[in-house]
Amino acid sequence: MLQALSRQLCAGHGGRVAHWIVTHNIPEARIEPPAAGWPFRFTELFNPVPYGFGANHNRALAHAGSPWFCVLNPDVDLPESGLWEALLQAAGEPGTALAYPILLNPDLTRQDNEREAVTPLALVRRRLFRRHDTRVDWISAAFWLVSAPVFRQLGGFDERFFMYCEDTDFCLRMQLAGFGFKRAGASVVHQARRGSGIEGRHLAWHLRSLLRLWTTPVLWRYLVRRYR
Secondary structure, eight states, rough: HHHHHHHHHHHHOTOOOEEEEESSSSSOOOOOOOOOOOSSSSEEEEEOOOOOOHHHHHHHHOOOOEEEEEEEEEEOOSSSSSSHHHHHHHTSTTTEEEEEEEEEEEEEEEEEOOOOOOOOOEEEHHTOOOOOOOSSEETTTEEEEEEHHHHHHSSSSSSSSSSSSSHHHHHHHHHHHOEEEEEEEEEEEEEOOOOOOTTTTHHHHHHHHHHHHHHHHHHHHHHHHTTT
């Protein structure tokens, strides 16, 4: 996936990608550079032990100097043109600190990356009754373009979430701080190989993260403000 993503980034960066940072969370081979060399700065980070999703991105940002920081999953297929311009245009809207593309499944149906706040009631309604979310409170972090100053101002991802719900928590904290998000007029294909319903450890991570989200004040402060 990373090797394919590197080819797509090189082909479609449009001069808008300044620095690509790849974090190897488990032992893996290095990314092979293109024959013509990297068209942007390239850094590989190798963890001595696996870190969580939020911790990895917080450490990656420490190596980045651009005003915008992209959170990008390796299982995303990028178009060759127009993506970065559309993201930057959306990000430039007043009050916007986070822009994101439309995520599509491999069959090109729309993916549910725009979500309602994950309360116990919303989870029951979504999982048991198969009802669609009625509002957008947070965006899945499979693909974000986020303001680096705002990301730092908010302390990045909360590393107490090892996996899952760190994107929910960040989006809620961002809105509580007075910033918003904006959907860009561009789409990408996301393979979305979700593991929480398949592997036991992913399910355990998901449940622990939900418990933390429900027992810390961010969610409830956000809901109080929303219904005020």
